[in-house]
Amino acid sequence: MNDPGKCLLKRVIRRIPANMLKTTLSHWGRVSDAQLQSVDFTTSKWALTEKLLNICEENELTVKHVTELEMIHVIDYPNLGMWYAFQLFDPDDAAPSVDMTQFKEQFKFHLSKLMRNVSVKIKKHTDEAIWIRVAWGDGFSRPNHMKPTYVVHHLQSSYVFVTRLTSKLKPLLSQALVLSTRYQGIKDANLSGRNLAALRNLLMRQYQQVFSTKFSTPLAEKSENISNPQIEREQAESATKRHQMACEAFGDGVLPQLQSAVYKLETKFRDHNNKTMTDREEPFKCIVKFTSTNLLESLRHCASSGIASTPVTPLLSSVPVKGRNYFVITDNVPGSSSQTNRPQK
Amino acid sequence: MERASTKGVLGHLSLLETQMRSCRGKHQQLNRTEQLKAKVEALCVQKEQLKVELHTLQRLQKVRSTLDGNGADDEMDDDSENADILQLMAKCARLKDLLHAHHLIGGYDVVKTRQDKGLCITLTTAYEGIYLDTYHLEMDLSPKLRISRHDIPPFIPLNSLVETTTQTALRPFLDFLSQHLNAFTGRKQQLKLVKEQHKSVEVMESNVLCSVLVLLVRVPERKLPVLCILDYTDHSRSLPTGVKFECDDEPPNFEQWKKSCRILLERPVHKALITMKSLGCIV
Numbered sequence: 248m249n250d251p252g253k254c255l256l257k258r259v260i261r262r263i264p265a266n267m268l269k270t271t272l273s274h275w276g277r278v279s280d281a282q283l284q285s286v287d288f289t290t291s292k293w294a295l296t297e298k299l300l301n302i303c304e305e306n307e308l309t310v311k312h313v314t315e316l317e318m319i320h321v322i323d324y325p326n327l328g329m330w331y332a333f334q335l336f337d338p339d340d341a342a343p344s345v346d347m348t349q350f351k352e353q354f355k356f357h358l359s360k361l362m363r364n365v366s367v368k369i370k371k372h373t374d375e376a377i378w379i380r381v382a383w384g385d386g387f388s389r390p391n392h393m394k395p396t397y398v399v400h401h402l403q404s405s406y407v408f409v410t411r412l413t414s415k416l417k418p419l420l421s422q423a424l425v426l427s428t429r430y431q432g433i434k435d436a437n438l439s440g441r442n443l444a445a446l447r448n449l450l451m452r453q454y455q456q457v458f459s460t461k462f463s464t465p466l467a468e469k470s471e472n473i474s475n476p477q478i479e480r481e482q483a484e485s486a487t488k489r490h491q492m493a494c495e496a497f498g499d500g501v502l503p504q505l506q507s508a509v510y511k512l513e514t515k516f517r518d519h520n521n522k523t524m525t526d527r528e529e530p531f532k533c534i535v536k537f538t539s540t541n542l543l544e545s546l547r548h549c550a551s552s553g554i555a556s557t558p559v560t561p562l563l564s565s566v567p568v569k570g571r572n573y574f575v576i577t578d579n580v581p582g583s584s585s586q587t588n589r590p591q592k
Numbered sequence: 593m594e595r596a597s598t599k600g601v602l603g604h605l606s607l608l609e610t611q612m613r614s615c616r617g618k619h620q621q622l623n624r625t626e627q628l629k630a631k632v633e634a635l636c637v638q639k640e641q642l643k644v645e646l647h648t649l650q651r652l653q654k655v656r657s658t659l660d661g662n663g664a665d666d667e668m669d670d671d672s673e674n675a676d677i678l679q680l681m682a683k684c685a686r687l688k689d690l691l692h693a694h695h696l697i698g699g700y701d702v703v704k705t706r707q708d709k710g711l712c713i714t715l716t717t718a719y720e721g722i723y724l725d726t727y728h729l730e731m732d733l734s735p736k737l738r739i740s741r742h743d744i745p746p747f748i749p750l751n752s753l754v755e756t757t758t759q760t761a762l763r764p765f766l767d768f769l770s771q772h773l774n775a776f777t778g779r780k781q782q783l784k785l786v787k788e789q790h791k792s793v794e795v796m797e798s799n800v801l802c803s804v805l806v807l808l809v810r811v812p813e814r815k816l817p818v819l820c821i822l823d824y825t826d827h828s829r830s831l832p833t834g835v836k837f838e839c840d841d842e843p844p845n846f847e848q849w850k851k852s853c854r855i856l857l858e859r860p861v862h863k864a865l866i867t868m869k870s871l872g873c874i875v
Contacts, residue, residue: 344825346804347797375799403801404747451800456743458728459705460714558706568741 248303252310255392256303259317260296262327268295271323275316277308310392314368318380321397322372325410325443332438332446332570333407335424337431343403345429347371350402353427354379361419366390376401383416396420399443400428406436406450408443437571445503450570454503457494489557493550496559497567502543508572510535510562515578530578543567649687652680698763700770709733710740715770717777719830720860724777729769737762747801748772749827771828776802778830778860785862792875793865803827805861809874816841818874822861832857848873 248256263271269288272278282302286295303313321327351369358365364384371377379398382390396416399408407424421433440446448454516524516531524531539545546563549555555563566572655677701714713729730741744750753769779802786807787795796819797806805822816839823834835856837849852873856864868874 343801343803343827344823346799346806371797402799403803406746450746452743452745456728456741458712458714458730458741458743460701460703460712460728 248300248308248313249310251389251392252303252308252313253300255310255313255317256300257296258393259313259320260299261292262324263320265292267323271316271319272299274319277306277312277315278302279306282306311366311368314366314380314382314392314395317395318368318370318378321380322370322378325397325399326441328410329439329441330408330410330443330446331412332436332450333409333421333424333433334436335405335407335428335430335433338405339429339431342429345402345427347377347402350377350427354423357426358419358423361422364388364390366392381420398424399447400424401451402428404451405430406447407433408446410443437573439572440505440507442504442506445505449503449505449567454498455500456567457491457499459491459495486551486553489553490551492557492559493547496550496564497543497547502541502547502567504540505542505566505572506540507536507538508542508563508566509537509574511573511575513575513577542572645687648680649684652677652684656681696762698766700766705730713766715766715773717770717774719774719778719781722781724781725773727773744769744773745800748776768828775828775830779803779824782830782860782862786865789862790865801827805832807861809865809868812872812875815875820856822856830860832861 260268265288269283273280273283278299282305286298286302288295290298354369355367358367358381362383363386366382366384368380369377370380377400379400380395381398382392382395384390394411396412397410398420400406409420412420425431425433436450438446438450512533512535513530516527518525537546543566546555546559546566550557550559550563562574562576565574697713701716703712703714704710705712710733711731713731715727715729717724717727727744728742729739729744732738732740739750739754742750748769750769753765753772783795783798783802783805786793792810794808795805796808798804803824805824807820807822809818809820810816811818819838821834821836821838822832823836824831825833835853837853848871851871852864852868855867858864859867865874
C-alpha cells in the first residue's frame with residue numbers, strides 16, 4: 248500500500264471509536280475472520296493501527312479499499328461536520344424514473360468529464376439513501392483522499408445533502424448532480440446543521456407536525472408543580488392555548504436537531520427617537536443569530552412558556568415551515584426583488 | 593384423599609375462572625352486536641327521514657310551481673298554508689347551502705382555524721381497508737386561497753398539482769391530491785407487505801416515492817435468479833404501469849413469464865407474488 252493509503256487508514260482507524268472497531272472492520276469485509284481473530288482489540292489504537300497496516304499489506308489492499316472503510320464509518324457517524332442542504336429544481340420528464348444504476352453511471356461519467364483526476368465511490372445505504380464520496384484532484388495531481396466531499400441523496404426527492412465541499416468545487420459537483428438526476432438546476436436550500444438526520448427529517452417532513460383538526464387529541468401537557476391551584480386554573484387556559492400554538496408552529500414530540508438560525512437584516516432603521524439613524528438612506532445591516540443544542544425545541548419552549556409572543560412570528564415559524572435556517576430580510580420595496588419575509592415590528 | 597380434594601377445589605376454581613372469562617368474552621361480543629344493531633336501526637331511521645325530506649322537497653317544488661303559475665292575487669288567501677310553504681322554502685334554501693358546501697369541499701374533513709381566516713384540511717389514506725398515514729393542509733382564505741403549511745412529503749409534487757387546478761376549484765384539487773397520497777401510501781404498504789410476507793423474495797431497489805421496485809425472485813428450476821423490475825410511472829395509481837424481467841440465461845418458460853407479467857400488472861405486488869408462487873413460477 249502506498250503512503251496516501253497508509254495515512255488514510257491511520258486516520259480512519261483513529262476516528263472509529265474503539266468499541267465499534269471490530270464490527271466496522273467485519274462489515275468492511277476486506278479482512279478475513281481469521282485475521283480479525285488475531286487482532287487484540289484491547290491494545291492501544293497505535294498498536295492496533297500497526298497491526299492492521301500489516302494485515303492490509305498482506306491482503307494487498309489499496310487506497311480504494313480504505314476509502315470503503317471510511318465510507319462505512321461516515322455512514323455510521325455522519326454528524327462530524329457541517330452538512331449543507333441543496334435543492335434540485337425543474338425536473339425533466341425522465342427524472343421520476345432515474346434509478347440507482349443510471350444515476351451511478353451518469354454521475355461518474357459527468358464528473359470525470361468535468362475533472363480529470365477525481366475518485367468517486369457510490370454506495371446505497373439500507374434506508375434507500377445514496378452516499379457518494381468524492382476525492383478531488385486537479386489537472387496534475389492525483390485525488391486527495393484526505394479531504395473527500397460527502398454527498399447524500401434520496402432519488403426522486405429533490406434534496407441533496409453535502410459536507411466538506413469547497414466553493415471552488417461546488418459548480419462541478421452541482422453540474423454532475425443536475426445532469427445525473429435529470430433536473431434543470433440546483434440551488435442552496437439555506438439549511439445547514441451538524442445533524443444530517445435532522446436536516447433530512449425537517450425537509451422530508453418526517454417529524455410530528457401539529458394541525459388543528461376535528462379529531463385533534465389534546466396535546467400531552469407537562470406535569471409541573473402546582474403552587475397555587477387558583478392561579479393555575481386562571482392561567483391554565485391561556486397556557487394550553489400557547490402550548491397548542493407553539494406546537495402548531497414547531498411540531499410536537501422530539502424535533503429535528505438544528506444548531507442555529509441566522510437572520511441577515513438589510514432593512515431601514517426605524518426609530519422615531521433616533522433621527523440620525525432613521526434618516527439614513529442605506530439599510531441598516533446586521534446579523535441576528537440564534538444558537539442552541541436543539542434550536543426548534545428551544546423556540547417551542549419560548550413560545551409555550553410565554554417568553555416569546557404567540558401566535559409565533561412568521562420569522563421564527565419559517566424555520567420548520569420553509570425548512571431553512573438562513574434568511575436574508577430586506578424591505579419590501581416595489582421593484583426590487585426582495586428575498587424573504589417582510590420585517591416585523 | 594385430602595390432597596385430592598384440595599386439588600379438586602383449585603381445579604374447580606380455575607374451571608370457574610375460565611368459564612367466567614369465556615362468558616365475559618361472549619358478553620362483549622353480544623354487546624358489540626347490540627351496538628351494531630342499534631347503529632343499523634339509527635341509520636334506517638335516518639334513511640326514512642331523508643326520504644321524507646326528499647318527498648317534502650318534491651311536493652314543495654310542485655306547490656311553488658303552481659303558486660308561481662297562479663300569480664299574486666291568491667297569495668293572501670290562506671295564511672297558515674303560506675307560512676308552511678315559507679318554512680319549507682327556508683328549509684330548502686338551507687339544504688341547498690349544504691349541497692353547495694359539499695360541492696366545494698366534498699366530504700373532506702375541514703376545520704376553520706385562526707378566527708375563520710384559515711382552513712385546515714385533513715386527508716386520510718387507506719389501503720385495503722386499513723387506515724394509513726394522515727396528511728394535513730393548512731390554507732389561507734384571504735387575500736387569496738393558498739397553502740400556508742402542510743405535512744405532505746416533498747416528493748409528492750404538490751406545487752404542480754396546485755398549478756394544474758385553478759383557484760376556484762378546491763375540490764378537484766383535493767380529489768387529485770388525495771388520489772396521489774392514497775396511491776403513494778398504497779405502494780408503500782405493498783412494499784412493506786412484500787418484505788413481511790415474502791422472505792424468499794429479495795427487494796433489491798426501491799425509492800422514497802416507491803415508484804420503482806426491483807425484486808430478485810428465483811425460478812424453481814436450478815434456483816435461477818431473475819430480476820423483476822416494476823415501474824410505477826403513473827404516480828396516482830398503486831399498480832405498476834410496466835413490468836420487466838431480466839435474467840442472465842434465457843427464461844425457461846416464455847409463456848409462463850408473460851402470464852406473470854400480466855398478474856403483476858393487474859394485482860398488488862404482494863398478492864401477485866402469492867399467485868405466482870402457487871402457479872409455480874417462482875419459489
